[in-house]
Amino acid sequence: MEENGKKVTRRKFLEAGIGVITGAIAVGLGGTALTSIGAPAITNKREGKWVEAGNASELADGQFHKIGITYDAKDGWLEGKVKQLVYVKVNGEEVFALSATCTHLGCNVNFDEQSGNFKCPCHSGVYDATGENVSGPPTHSLAKLEAKVEDGKLMINTALKEA
Numbered sequence: 001m002e003e004n005g006k007k008v009t010r011r012k013f014l015e016a017g018i019g020v021i022t023g024a025i026a027v028g029l030g031g032t033a034l035t036s037i038g039a040p041a042i043t044n045k046r047e048g049k050w051v052e053a054g055n056a057s058e059l060a061d062g063q064f065h066k067i068g069i070t071y072d073a074k075d076g077w078l079e080g081k082v083k084q085l086v087y088v089k090v091n092g093e094e095v096f097a098l099s100a101t102c103t104h105l106g107c108n109v110n111f112d113e114q115s116g117n118f119k120c121p122c123h124s125g126v127y128d129a130t131g132e133n134v135s136g137p138p139t140h141s142l143a144k145l146e147a148k149v150e151d152g153k154l155m156i157n158t159a160l161k162e163a
């Protein structure tokens, strides 16, 4: 075999080929690593903390209330304030809470009184009153959150639970 007038041995040809393949793999892995570092931290896994979300007596029993909670959070190396919308339904001392974040691409769902379902305005995802996905692109239910009434205050735990 000849290259630029020089004789290339079979061994050198194979070594060059291996070098090219190794380089391509390294670029591929590097690209993946950079993508991961550059990507926003979208994760449901985070340490939960109890957050006070107002007076429970101000919430009418048996209906959903959209409540915004804000808290400090740390996710990997990211730290900052998290604002989260939660739907809460109080029945006496019992509290049912769902994340308002659509599991498709993260828009906030709205509760539709007429149908009794949560509807996502972005791509028409629909969830029933328990948070179960019933139609549209979402393949997962809305995340549930632990919630309780303590000393008259509505308390919400920020840890998201799979529905």
Ligand code: FES
Binding pocket: 102, 103, 104, 105, 106, 107, 120, 121, 122, 123, 124, 125, 136, 137, 138
């Ligand atoms: S973000 Fe809700 S259906 Fe797409």
